[in-house]
Amino acid sequence: MNNSENILIKKLAKEFEFDVCRVTDPKLDLLTELRLKEFIDLGFHGEMKWMEETYERRRSPINLWSEAKSAIILGLNYGPGADPLIKNDNKSMGNISVYAQGKDYHGVIKGRLKSFSSKLIARLDKTNPTNVKVFVDTAPVMEKPLGQAAGLGWQGKHTNLVSREIGNWFFLGTIFTTLLLPCDNPENDHCGSCTSCLDICPTNAFPEPYKLDARRCISYLTIEHEGPVELEFRPLIGNRIYGCDDCLAVCPWNKFAKVASEMGYLPRDELMEPELKNLVTMSEQEFRAFFSKSPIKRIGRNRFVRNVIYAIGNSNDRTFIPIIEPYLKDTNYVLKDAAKWVVERLNKL
16 A cells, blocks of 8 residues: 555645545444344335435445545535524525535536546556546445545534534535555544534424434425425424525534635525415426526425425415416426425414
């Protein structure tokens, strides 16, 4: 193993403007595998059936690519310029998760990872051929445990990765390589007795610290869940129409967070506080055009409008009723069901 290669990797990480970079062994410990199995066995993954289907590959990076000898974990900050919790109180506006207010992060990170990898290979010793594979979160890779093993951060009580350098507002990218590299030291847990992230969750999605029941999580309910949201959760969703930032926003380690410098992650003005009345009337064509470069596009117009209708139901504003009433005859049963709930709710005011 040659430490000069690690120095080169850290240098390239700065050149490509990644905020943090660490190296680890791709072999995860048995405890990580057991936690994943428990998550699935308890049904905490809900409708995310792909987690069951990819379990064998997901439980160990070596099962995904047996030739991998090292994992380079990189973090790219997307920190907001203001406290996202403030938006929870503006009931006439839709609240979109910070990460989805700019361009789709998958494309931004993957392109940068590929450029990073190409330059790394070009700079390495040609007598020792090196292969690489790059991954963002669409692949069955447990990035957060790898990030902790690499010393990039630790998985907090909200199960997200937290960094002492940049808080918890950052995306992860992973590069597997056949190159055997010296590993960085793993990070320890620094949550202490703090339970802020658990206490703030509107739906009590954490049955205990470090465990998430995705079926109760607003991010899951507004993004991954396809059908009608259970009645008990609808009022708790508030004005959140895509994702939820509460547990991230309240973390004390964000005192070290920075505002995003990547232009692609800067929020679009029209997505910072969009008016619900403009979103709920979007046609399929308008939806696709408006969210053409956004991760929101992937959930489709109907699921997104369902979320907007729920938010309108939580607005306490009866002037929305005429706008919602046409959905009472919609051919999509999910939208029809959401509209019925809203009209009945607002008529009781």
